[in-house]
Amino acid sequence: MNDVEKTEQTENTKKKPERFFGVRHVQYALLVSVNMLSYGTRNILNVAIIAMVDVSSPADNVPTYPEWSDKKNVILSSFFWGYICLQILAGQIAKNYGPRLFLAGAVFVYSIFSILIPLLGANYGYEGVIACRIIQGLAQGFVYPSVHNLLSAWALYKTGLKLRVSFMQLQNCIPFTFITGSPLGTVIAMPVAGYLASTSLGWPSAFYLYGGIGILWCVLWFLIGSDNPEKHNKISEVELKYIHRGTSVEDRENSALSALPYLMQWLVSLVMSPIADYLVVKKITSIRTSRKIFNSIGLFVPALALFSLILVGSTEKTLTIVILVIAVGFNSATLSGFNVNHIDIAPVHAGTLMGLANTAATICAIVAPLAVDAISYISGYVETEKALWNIVFGVAATIYTVVGIIFDLTASGEIQPWNHFQSVNDKSPKNIKEPI
Structure with missing residues (x-):
């Protein structure tokens, strides 16, 4: 690199967008929220299934299926039957054809089948629920690879900055930095599902809620989401240069x-x-x-x-x-x-x-x-x-x-x-x- 290139690189590094909150932050927020949503949709069944197989119900119009009691573990595991199948393939597909539409499609599919769980369970038994969960797992197999592709396009680059992304990823085993929505989504979903299951709305409302939120997220993503900064029609030239920091497109195909x-x-x-x-x-x-x-x-x-x-x-x-x-x-x-x-x-x-x-x-x-x-x-x-x-x-x-x-x-x-609680007064060792 000659002196002119070094000078241009330094100038690009110093020049930051005037606005603190830019288009890239909107993309980050959408990716955090989709991970919250994905893990929430995945885990509401862990709580809802208790109400699903209970003979009692907070309202007469809420169905329960006590005959499914011995099938609970099969139902809970069925999500991962689909989830494990497509992740490696999904990463390559998202890389080659752009992750935006695949992510939207994945969220739309698992949201629709969240809404369908009560209906198919009522008409086809626990096998209907298992079918929904397998399809949800297949769809969510596209989420993490797509999010990673999107982060690799929107993250700040140059050698030091790229290392920064890697460092932040090391901080928290599974939910690295922008992926912190994953545990937070679980923490929120479980008490929400438990609360809804205890009301007159019953356990089906948890699936309707998360399915509806997922569809709403798809609408927002279609309106303001983008595969990369170059394709976003609202990003400023200053922010675009700030994200790239002078790197070429080839440097970001990783x-x-x-x-x-x-x-x-x-x-x-x-x-x-x-x-x-x-x-x-x-x-x-x-x-x-x-x-x-x-x-x-x-x-x-x-x-x-x-x-x-x-x-x-x-x-x-x-x-x-x-x-x-x-x-x-x-x-x-x-x-x-x-x-x-x-x-x-x-x-x-x-x-x-x-x-x-x-x-x-x-x-x-x-x-x-x-x-x-x-x-x-x-x-x-x-x-x-x-x-x-x-x-x-x-x-x-x-x-x-x-x-x-x-x-x-x-x-x-x-x-x-x-x-x-009784252990407080229990002196037994x-x-x-x-x-x-």
Whole structure:
């Protein structure tokens, strides 16, 4: 790069849009909301099914199906029969033909079949519900790949900024930064579904509500959503240049690489989870020990990967990608660590504990990009300097390490005395004993 190009690049970097809230922020908001919606639509059945199979009903016109009681687990799992099928293919389709229409189509399909669940359940039994859930799973298989494609097009770029996206993705295992809508959607959906099921509207209203919201989202997306900044008819030239920061279109054709860490994450989780269960079932380790082993893998391996990034040169792109894929992939081991430990220690309050944990995780994801700005301000390094990212990676790796050590020193696998209210006055040591 000659001096003229460097000067032009510097000028493009410095020139920011006058408005703080731009077209790109609208796109981010839509992508956050679609993840909230997708996870909400996916998880309302977890609560609604309790009312569906209950003999009692808050109103005479609300149907219940107690004969489905022994089919609950089959119904709940059926979503994933469809969900697992198309994600890799969906990523390539979205990359080649543009994710905007595929995302809209996916949301429209799973929203329509949310509305159809009560109807098909009434006419075709639990098989009708299973059919709806399979189709919803197939449709939602397009959501994450499409969102990742869209984020890769709308995220701020240049070398340092691209690393910033990757860093933020490492902050929170599954719901990375803009994907924080996923846990929040679950936290909102479950109490909403429970409330509606307890009213005269009954459990069907939860499916109607989320189906209606999904259709409304599709309308908004058609009006203001876009595959990339170039195709948006309302974006200003200043904001367009600010997003690109002087990069070429070819530099941004990397959606497959964006999805690669998540593919690795999924593959690693398929290996880790059965091993963790095997160790406990065969009594090779206690529950507590198993949770600590896999939580340590899920935190210490990414920490080591982040520390190693400090030693990698800024021109070694392939090695950087490999290390980031390892970091994100092995982070999935925490799903067999702290992520299920809520159920181990307090099954009665597991939902509340998970809600608290996800809320804390979401706050961390919000703070992460602000922390990068703070480090930049304090250190004096700009976002295009690798020295800044060495500090960021070091801080993140240190947090992973410290949190992992705390979990290993303090975690338990036994049901805690506060799990049941009567345990407050119960002096029996049976629920207090720690495993070896």
